[in-house]
Amino acid sequence: MMSKEIDLYGALKKFFGFDQFKGLQEDVVKSILNNQNTFVIMPTGGGKSLCYQLPALMKDGTAIVISPLIALMKNQVDAIRGISETHGIAHVLNSSLNKSEIAQVKSDIQSGVTKLLYVAPESLIKEEYAEFLRSQNISFVAIDEAHCISEWGHDFRPEYRNLKNIIKQIDNVPVIGLTATATEKVQEDILKTLGITDANVFKASFNRPNLFYEVRPKTKDVEKDIIRFVKQNLGKSGIVYCLSRKKVEEVAQVLQVNGINAVPYHAGLDAKTRAKHQDMFLMEDCDVVVATIAFGMGIDKPDVRYVIHHDIPKSLESYYQETGRAGRDGGEGHCLTFYSYKDIEKLEKFMANKPVAEQEIGHALLQEIVGYAETSMNRRKYLLHYFGEEFDEVNGEGADMDDNMKNPKKKHEASEDVVKLLSVISKTNEMYKAKEIVNTLIGKDNALLKSHKTHEQPFFGIGKDKSDHYWMALIRQVLVVKYLKKEIEQYGVLKVTDIGKSYLENPSSFMMTEDHKYDTDDSGIIVNQKSSAIGIDDKLVSMLKELRKKVGKQQGVPPFAVFQDPSINDMALKYPIDLEELSKVHGVGEGKAKKYGKEFVKLIANYVKDNDITRPDDLIVKSTGVNSGLKLYIIQNTDRKLPLEDIASSKGLEMGELIKEMEAIVYSGTKLNIDYAIDDLLDEDQQEEIHEYFMEAESDGIQEALDEFDGDYDDEELRLMRIKFTSDIAN
Structure with a gap:
């Protein structure tokens, strides 16, 4: 009997084709396999979904996955379905299905x-579904995007609050909560609301x-600034987020008019258009998607730059989630935000009609x-601190990767001005909003100030040496350090806090930060770009x-x-x-080199010749022959017609690993006779059908073959037939 350990890695390899787990994945998977309540906080791109997909595929019964978005499911x-021969291995159960589809599920x-059943919380409430699921074998319940449970989360959904009771009614099974963003407050709220305070908690670094990270002041020329930035990054994929649908349409249009290949994406577009625009972005038929936050949930495009x-x-x-869609492949990711306090005031106005408790949370988040x-x-330190994580701003990874570190803001002593500000707020009986306070300081009267006779006070105009912007x-900045707070009940009125009062009694240094000033080159383009990686041939990259785009098509x-x-x-380094050299390139390997590599090495060889390039001499890694013993063993034992299962287990291999070894043997030009094994699996007609397919197919890709036969044959049968085909025809 194989140990659980090997089983785990075997399953990882079998289902996902990976040899190693990433970060905390292995510990999380073990916790779920041991039927323990589990809570996972893992940033976007950290491999969150594998944490529950792998145990679901390994365990008996069906795992229920509760997810807020139909597109994501x-x-x-x-x-x-793409990694399994069985179409029914995963299903969605939601309002988009008709009666016969529900019956099939x-x-x-x-x-x-079915190993994984994706449902929206609304579907679980339906008694017909709940009753059906009560009678089934449920392995566990996973709640994705678990921050939706917490009213302190950025995406609160009331229907999520009742999940604990719904799950209890279905079955007494382990509960797995997963989220990509959660502060300490949100985490506590999630654990309490789900009733899993005993859960094993796994928190990856954020x-x-x-x-x-870069924040620039937002001016009336913000669209021009965006066009300049996009044109500096031509050919790279990017997302532009706007808060309203109207603004999405406007910005997308402005970009298009300026020769940028951009498409809009928001909930007001019909489903067909949204799907088309999403596919255009994935397939690189457009460079930029201008979107509301409806876009990006579950978009797995690794090269958003x-x-x-x-x-x-x-x-x-929200900011962390949305910026987190950049650079998921570990490459460059520039997060540029345009900030104007007017936008904050706009958001505050939207909140004015909501219940006070909700407003308080909203204001705290805005602050x-x-x-x-x-x-x-x-x-980075500010952001990670918000998520309860310490960061060393000198030696931490990525410590210099933001505008404040690359281009430090100027500061000046402003303690006298802070005293003026706090005393004016106190002396006007804490009844004004920011605008009236500023008008009082700069000596600009209006009807409201006159009605309270503020314009006659001795302190009226004590700050007129500075501008209203200042x-x-x-x-x-004084709000940020909590010397002031905004009153919720009387929307936006400024009050001096206890800390502010003690500052007034005993003022100390207050270094006020000035906004960045940007250098522009002759064309007026903002210069604040990182150079590309050293030594990479940019011309060859493009x-x-x-070619990659053509091959992908x-x-x-x-x-x-x-x-x-x-x-x-x-490759450009x-x-x-x-193909042998190509298989040594980062992230390629033998299979990929054989599948896609021919045209790439041909292009590179011509480029090297035409440009008289001296290639690095340390690329070719000679084979050590470690596997030659195993290869000989396979050849001898297939000649002896030993069952393939026996050959695999005697060498401690999974069947998939044995097939991979046999593929390497026939691809290197050696014949292998596995007819005896195939005869046990497939009859003569079936073998002939697959043989004919490989004769006529443009590629010997297994996925293409699986698609062509639409579930008639599984991955193993097709791979073994491909080995026989290669051996008979090519060798």
Whole structure:
């Protein structure tokens, strides 16, 4: 009997094709396999979904996954179906299904085929579904995007609050909560609300060291600034977030008029258009998506190179989630936010009609985002501190990757002005909003000030040596350090806090931060870009990307599925000119080199010749022959017609690993006779059908074959037939 350990890695390899777990994944999977309540906090791009998908595939019964978005569920179901020969292995159960589809889902669950069932919380409430699920074998319940449970979260959904009771009614099973963003407050709330305070908690680091954070003042020329930035990053994929649908349409149009290949995405567009625009972005038929936050949930595009916020988000959680869609492959990711305090005031106005408790939460969240935008400290440190994580701003990974570190803001002593500000608020009986306080300071009267006779007071105009912008900025910075607070009940009225009162009695240094001033080159373009990686041949990179796009189109896959950016960059560093060299490139390996590599090495070889390039001489790694003993063993024992299962287990291999070894043998030109094993699996007609397919197919890709036969044959049968085909025809 194999140990659980090998089982775990075998399953990881079998289902997902990975040899190693990432970060905390292994510990989380073990916790779920041991039937323990589990809570996972893992940033976007950290491999969160594998944490519950793998144990669901390994355990008996069906795992219920509660998820807030239909598009997200559909993406995940498609992905799981893509790694399995059984279509029913994963299903969605929601309002989009008709009666016969619902019957199919139920039948697959009853027969034990379905391992993952994705549902929206609204569907679970339906008694017909709950009653059906009560009678089934449920392995565990996973709640994705668990921050939706907490009213302190950025995406609160009331229907999530009742999940504990709903789950209890279905079955007494382990509960797994997963979220990509959660402050201490949100975490406590989630654990309490789900009734899993005993859960094993796994929290990954929130630091994304490859992301560069930048906040620029938002002027009336913000669209021009965005166009300049996008044009400096031509050919790279990016997302521009706006708060309103109207603004999305406007910005997308402005970009298009300026020759940028951009498409809009928001909930007001019909589903067909949204799907089309999303696919265009994935397939690189457009460079930029201008979107409301409806876009990006569950979009697994690893090479988004920049995320621009035209409008500041409502909370730091939202900001973290949205910026987190950049650079998921570990490559460059520029997060640029345009900030104007007017936008914050607009968001505050939207909240004015909500219940007081909700307003308090909303204001607290807005205050954090103002603090972040206005801070002069290391932005990464500020962000990670918000998520309860310490960060060393000197030696931490990515410590210099933000505008405040690259281009420190100027500061000046402003303690006298803080005293003036706080005393004016006190002396006017704490009844004015920021605008009236500023008018009092600069000596600009209006009807409201006159009605209270404020314009006759001795302190009227004591700050007229400074501009209204200066005083507004100071008010914001004083709010951030909590000397002031905004009154919720009397919308936006400023009050001096206890800390503010003690500052007035005993003033100390207050260093006020000035906004960044940007250098512009002759064309007026803002210069604040990082240079590309050293030694990489940029011209070759763009040629390889063009070819990747063409190959992706031919294969019907997104370009990144051919080779990811880090692989393309490595090719432009090492100049591989044959498939063996290509297989040594970062993230390529034998299979990929054989599947897609021919045209790439041909292009590189011609480029090297035409440009008289001297290639690095340390690329070719000679084979050590470690596996030659195993290869000989396989050849001898297939000649002896030993069952393949026996060959695999005697060498401690999974069947998938044995097949991979046999593929390597026949690809290297050696014949293998496995007819005896195939005869046990497939009859003569079936073998002939698959043989004919490989004779006529443009590619010997297994996924293509699986699609062609639409579930008639599984992955193993097709791979064994491909080995026989290669052995008979090519060798």
